[in-house]
Structure formats: C-alpha cells, structure tokens
Amino acid sequence: MDIEQSSRQSIALPNLVEMVTASTRYLGALSDLTDDDVRAPSLLPGWTRGHVITHLARNADGLCRLLHWAETGEVQFMYDSAEQRDADIEAGAGRSAHDLRVDASASAGRFLQAINELDVRHEDNPVARRPGDASFPAREIPTHRLVELQVHHADLGIGYTPEHWPAGFCDVLLSLVVPDRAAGPSMLLRATDGAGLWQYGEAGDGPTVEGRACDLAWWAIGRGDGSGLTSSSGELPALSRWR
Template sequence: MIDHAHDLASVQAATERLLTAVGALDNAAVTQSSRLPGWTRGHVLAHLARNADALVNVLEGRPMYVSGEARDADIEAGAPRPLDVQLADVRDSAARFQEASRAPQDWSRTVELRNGITDRAARVPFRRWVEVELHHVDLGIGYELEDLPADFTEREIDFLARRFSGHQDVPATNLVAEDGRSWTTGGGAEGGPVLVEGPAADLLGWLAGRRDGAGLRVKGGALPALPPL
C-alpha cells in the first residue's frame, strides 16, 4: 500500500542528504561533468529544482511542464549558476513541493505527468523521491547506489520491473537479489526466460540505466537490452 506521508518524509530526508553533500562542493565542481551524458552537475541540480516545481503543477492540476522545449531550456539556463544559487533553488523548490503536498487533497485521484503518463496522486511523492535519490548518485560526489535506503531500492526495482513488464523488446526475465527477493519483467519479446541475479544495487543500476550489468550473473541467455526510460 502506498503511504504518501511516509514518502514525503523520505523525500525531505533525501533532499537534506543531497543538500549537505552538494554544500561541500565549490563553484568549479558544479561546472564539471556529472554521470549523465552531456550534463554537468549544474544541469542535474537545475533539473531537480525544476522537477520539484513541475510536480507542484501536477498536484495543483496544471500541466507538468509548458512544453518539452521549455523544460530543456530552463535546465540549460539554470546549469551555469554558482553553487549558492543552485543550493537555494533546490532548497526553495523542495519546500514548495512539501507545502503543496501538505495541502488537503484527494490522494486517490488520477494525475497527469509528462508525455501523457498518468498515475495516482499518492504516487507523486515516491516519484519525487526517485528523482532526488538517483540524481544524487548521478552527481558523482560519493553517494552510490549501495548507499540508497534499502526500502527505496526494493520499491524502485519493483516499479521498473513493472514498467518493462510485457515490453515488446524485452524477453521474459526473472530478477533475483542476493537476499532472495525476486521480480519478473519483460515477456513481450521472443526468448527467455532469462535469469538475472546479483546485488540489489546492481539490479537497480541496470534497470535504471545507471550500470551496464557487469556485476550481475545471467543464465538462460544474454542480459536483455532495456529500452530507455
């Protein structure tokens, strides 16, 4: 069962971890490359701030972004800002998201995200939690997939496994973590079932496009090529 109040508290804790870590950087570090191709750390921070505001739009019944072009332009414009401005923007936008989330509302309603994707309002806080945690890793400043909260890792693996379930390009695939937790995904392409085993962090990294799967053990075929998120 989705607990949006728990997820909002987790978002706040994850945001504080990120702000503390980023606060130890300097202006030069913000201009350096992140782990995301073509993005500096400034791009990642600008995206995090604009994503918080975009999710406020979602909760308040407005389009998430004016357009894809406007979203990209805002990130590009925000990327070169100095560290103190980046920190203030991430902090202030996060506060706006928390404020909007505390407003009385029907958490069971359906809301619209980007590209026509819909979801329950109650899942919006978890989606924000995903943004903060994975992009903290993307900054490449010492926070790794292994450092993510265990409950977050399990839920995000489950979310991504469901996302790829039945995908026409992914064969039937069974995922098994070292502690015995398991998931199924794919099934829309010929072949399989493929068994993919390994640490939960590596499973998440592969599913989320953050790792190439080198740390995983594969049986029954090759490691499936996953479509972009």
C-alpha cells in the same frame, strides 16, 4: 520545512518520510560543492552536475503542478513541453554553486509545502507526468520525488552511490520501472540479497538476471555496465536509459 511540520494526513502518504530524508541528505551534499565542482561532468552523458541540480529543482516545481492539478482539477502536466523542460535545465545549468544551492533548497521547500497542503479528499485524484502517460493517484507523488532524488543524487558522482540506497528503495525503484519496460527486453530480475523478483516484458521469455538489489536497480534504469550481475543466458540484455 521539516517533517514535523507536515500534517497528519500528509505523513500517511506513501514514502513521504523517506522522501524528506532523501531530500535533506541531497541538499546537505550540495553544501560543499564549489563552482568548479558544479561545472564538472556528472555521470549522465552530456550533463554537468549543474544540469542535474537544475533538473531536480525543476522536477520539484513540476510535481507542484501535479499537486495543483489534484487539488483543483485544472490539468497541469509537469512541464509545458519537453522542449521547455530541456531549455529550462540548460538555462540554469551554468549558475554558480551558491545560486544552484539556493534554487535547490527553495524548490524543495515549495514542494514540501504543496505536499503538506494536499487535502486528504484529493489524494486519490489521478495525475500524469506528460500527455499520453499512464495516470497515477496524487498520493504517489512523494514516491516519484523520492526516486528522482535518490537516482540523481547518485548521478552527481560525488560519493553517494546505489550502494547507499536503502533496500526498501531498491524495491520501490525496480517495481516502478516494470511498466516502462513492458515492451522488453523480457527478463526476470532476482535479488540475491533479498526475496525480490521483478518480471520485465513477457513472462517466461528472456534470461534471469541476478545480483544485489542496488546493482539490479542501477542497471535496470540504464546506468552502469551491469557489474556484479549475472545472466542465465551468459549475456545481459541491452537497456536504454530510463527517464
């Protein structure tokens, strides 16, 4: 299903068009991968490309569960448990490139269909990724899918990098990370290729870290070594991987 088939109300959802574009780009990038390619390591420690592709497929299905929750009021978190999530990824990671592509395309289609069916009256209904997580309105689900697609497409290590991310997406990602970094380390992130400022942790504490928005975003989610960034303290704070 393409964006032209989506309803008027769905097109108004934040970042829906950007998400569909990112999904189309990602699925297209899988088309030439061989069995050897998908069994090769990704940029994520311990994960092959097959793990990443399987994770994105199960992420689409998990977000469909959140949409069902928003529509019906029946509480359904993205996964039955963290253990089941990990087991599903492991079980699917070793499949052939063809089978991974089929799963990626089918799950993306199911997600877009579910978004298309989200009633405007339910767009503000709160959902949460996991028990205990902060809730967010269902209208933000396309943004969460966009983030997964853009970040994990880069994680595949097949030529799509943070430098290819649109500037607007870097702003979205850096803002989305803010509450998850509330416990620190404290720092102010400043984009040198725009006007973006993001406070992580306590205001007034910690260094100012500067660089291109794409480099800041990649580093803020715990990827890379901070190449291209500078810190007012002379040293970048240590960050764990985000999600």
